[in-house]
Amino acid sequence: MMRLLPILVSMSLVLPVLPLGALDWPVKDRILTGTFGEDRSDHFHLGIDLGGGEQEVRPVLGGELVFRYDEGDSYSSLPRGLGSFVVLHHSQDILSFYCHLQKGSLGPIQTAYSPSDRIGIIGDTGHSDGKHLHFALYDEEAGSWINPLSILPPLPDAQPPVIKRVLLSVGEQVQPLESGATVKAGHGEILAEAYDLREDVRFHWPLAPYSVRFSLDGKEVARILFDSLLAIDGKMVVGGTGLTRENVYRGEGLLRCGAVELRAGESRLHIAVRDFAGNETVRDIPFTVAE
């Protein structure tokens, strides 16, 4: 039951907004190659990426065209890294985004889309390093981006996330934090390289986990849950936390687990990383803090 709690919580947030089960995946072959909330160098990933080669893209739900851009064809006052893309408006002011579509595959303008209509074909237009669909959901009323996995039908996944290493950063110094380690007392920051993998991606392709929890000596230090992202005061933050990308990531695939005050004695760090399907990996690290 505990494993399902985050999913149930997120579903309860989403259920009043869109009829769950009414949505379908935008592509037939669903190879998840990018998850919500990932670090994309200068921004959070605001949607999910779906590979699977050139495929037809269809609306997740019937909707109305709000905006579209066809790379190299449409007028634009700004460069558009989303490449050729289409935005549909659905009931309850939910918008769906279908990006990096093949140039010229958008077809003639149509204002109303049913789920069986073709929006375009997966491509690699814009700032894309391979053919994929960037799919995103935006709640206009809340002004936030929603994790699409919380609304789309479940995607089977039995592979648990990976906690590759845990580090302690004190000033400029970064040292591995392993069971039995001895560290100096004082202020520090816990970092972790943690990611999710999927069995349907045959090569090493780390994805952002859905949630990460850290606690020190039984007291929760940080909790990150990628359910929503929204801009507050000009900064994109994780919904419900106020954490910016710089607060969450430190480059090189490292998650920032929060600042800690290490006092002399025995301590225990607990890290729990979960993917959206509910698979969880936990690591407990007992260590000694010396004066």
Place this chain on the structure above:
Amino acid sequence: MAFSVRKKRPARVFFVALLAIILYFGLFPYPLGREIVARPVWSVTLPDPGALQPLNPPSTVPAPDSAKAIAAPFQLGDLFGYAAANGDILHAEKTLFRVALSQAGFVNYTRLGTNWILQNVRGARVLSFSGYGYPLLSSDGGRIFIVKADLSGLIELDRAGDVRWSRDFPAILTAVSVPGDYLLVGLLNGTLLLLNGRGSPVYEHVMGGSRLPVILGAAVSPDGSLAASVSGVAPQFLTVLRRQGTGLAEMAKEVLASDFRREVRMSFSPDSRYLLVEGEHAAGIFDPAAPRLAWLSLPGGLADVSFPGGGRLTAVAARDGTRVELRILRPFSSPILTETFTAQQLFLGTVEGDLLLGLDGRLLRIGLEAL
């Protein structure tokens, strides 16, 4: 006697009629426009973009700034560059993926690159900078921005390439206008923002009145006194705003007949007197002083716009397939010149107030003189 009477009456009638006509035109004068003569000044054949590869590395010695004054940017398909007033091509280059082009310089960038070079109108290196996303320059070339790849935010860099400010927006960017000191951005959720030099909003308003809110076009006048947007779906609105203090205040709102679901072209004339806005197979000219909006029907979609004569004239090009129709007109009057071409590539610009016309590998300067 009867003969003489018959002769005098027509003379009197003619005299009275003549007097009435003179009086009429004296009392109700109709200003007749001066004749405009279009005169080709020069025509140059542009280099074949394919022949320009491999690209010459940019010179590390910046060319003198005086080059900016005589350089007119052009872009025809994947070829861009700068033409001097006398027809010399100061620089021509093939786009790597896209080009951020301004009056003072350009950034030619690749699709996935993160290191860029700002070059001046002669191709000399001005600045190297890095970022993720794509570069954008203000029209005058004085400001450098990076548009985040997912359109969620903007970053402005200083002249050393360091971040001046960074801002994430609550919805994706749909339109941007930055002629110089003023930055107007439009968002997918219908929000229009005017940002100051530190990236902070001095005006923020959700354009309402439509079933679906969205900003489809944004323009700020070169002098910063006016701003405008096309917004919404069902109905679509043209909203014109006037500077009031540091912010903006609505001065006119017109319901449009269009049903665009994409960005529309709109721009102010260089003298900030008129606004040109794209309609469906039409171009609208708005005079904020009147205020009034008039539509010019076009035989195709609006393909490009420029304002020769410092804004006294408007040149619009409409495209229907490869058929291009060029019309030059004074705002709120009938076209004074209409020409039809067959062309794949088209560009309209200005050089020293004359029209710069690009058509399939050729660039023409057309002088427009009032007699």
